[in-house]
Amino acid sequence: MVEITLSVNGQTQTGVCEPRRTLADFLRRSCGLTGTHLGCEHGVCGACTVLVDGVSVRSCLMLAVQARGSEVTTVEGLGGGGELSAIQTAFWDNHGLQCGFCTPGILMTVSEFLAENPDPTDDEIRSRLSGNLCRCTGYHFIVDAVRDAAARLRAAEPPAADRPAVAEYA
C-alpha cells in the first residue's frame, strides 16, 4: 500500500491505496469525486480525461501513485459556486450532450484545447474531439457547443443571469 497526496481542484487529498489503483479509481473511490467517468478502462473512450498539472491525460492510464504531488483538475473543478463554466454553459445551450456519460471527459479535453487554441476551425474541433467517444449525439451538437464555447471565452461573456444554477437540478 502507498500513501498518496495530491491536489484535486485546489484541495489537498490524501489516500492510501495499492499501486495498481488508477488515478481514475483514486478520484472516484478515495476522493469521492465521481464526476470522472470510466467507460472502457483501457484508454479508448476518453470519458476519464482529467487535467494533471494543466495537461489532459486519461486517468485510467495513469496510476494514482504516479500523480503524487500533482495538481489534478476534474470536471468538478470547472465552474464554481453553483454556476456552470462558460464551456459547460455552451454545452447546455447547444444540447452538446444527451446521456452525459462522456461529457466530463469531453469538457476536460475542450478546456485544454480552447486554452491552446481560442479560435479553432471546425476541422480542428473535430480532430481534437476524436479521442472522446460519444454514442448519443452524433457529435454535431458537441462541435456546435465547442465553437460557441470558444466565442464565449473570447468575448469573456459571463453566463446569463437568468440561467438556473446547477444545484437546482442536482
Added chain:
Amino acid sequence: MKPAAFDYHAPATLAEALQIIGDAEDARVLAGGQSLVPMLAIRLAQPQALVDLNGIADLAYIRRDNGQVAIGAMTRQRQVEQNPLIRQTVPVLTAAVEQVGHVTIRNRGTVGGSVAHADPAAELPTVMAGLRATLVLTGPSGRREVPAGEFFQSYFTTSLRPGEILTELRLPVSPPRTGWAFEELARRHGDFAVAAVMATTTLDADGRIAAARLAIAGAGPTPIAATDAEAALVGRDPSAAVIADGAAAVAAAAQPVDDIHGTADYRRQVVAVLARRALTAAVTRAKEQR
C-alpha cells in the same frame, strides 16, 4: 478490467532503474503507459514488478548531437510534435507523431515507449526504420547502439536483452532539398494504421532524386524499410511515371497478412496508393526548397 497486483518502483536515476530490473524476477518498464497500462488492465501483462521511469528527468531531452538529433526515450510525443528543432531537422518525424493517437495520448505517451513496444502498425517505429535511426540501449554492462533495422525483430518483439532499457533515439538530420511525407490510412482518426508509408526524397542540383527513404507500417511483422525501392529511385527524374514505379516497388516490399482490418491483397494495394501519395508530396516539398 483492473490490473493484477505488482510491486511498484519509482527510481530517480537510470542506474537505480537498471539495478531494480536486474534484481527483479519479472519486471516491466513503465514509460508513458499508453500501451502498457491497457495491457495491465486487460491482464495481457501481469508483471511482478513495474519500474516507472517517469521520475528520471535525465531521460527526457531533444538536442543536436554530432550531426544527429538525439531524443531521450522518455520525451513525450507531444513535446516532439511541438519541438521547433525536430520540425526543422527531422520534419517527417513531426508529420508522423501528429498521427499518433490523440493529443491526450501524446501528452503522456513517450517516444521510447512507442518504439520499444514495437507495434508494426505504429508511426514512430516506422520513422525509426525508415530514417535508419540508431537506438541506444543501456544495460548493466553499459550502453550499446543498435540500428533500427536490427532492433525490430517481429510483432512487439525487439532486440532488447533482459535488463536493458531503450534510453535514446538518434536520427539523422534531414539534408538540404529534402521533402517528406507520412501518409496513413486508418479507419478513424487516431487509430493504429491499416497501413502507412513514410517517404523522404532528396533532390540534387539538377532536380533528380539523390536519395530516398521509404518505410511501411502495418504490412508485416515489423516496420519495413523499402530499400530496393529507394535504390531504384536514385538518379531518376521524379516524374509521375518514376513515382508510380517507386510506389510499386514499395508495395512489393510489403509483407501483409490477412487480419480483421483487411486482407493481404487489400493492404498491398493500400500501400501502393499511400506510397504514391507520399512520394508525390515528398518530391513537391523538396522542389519547394529549391
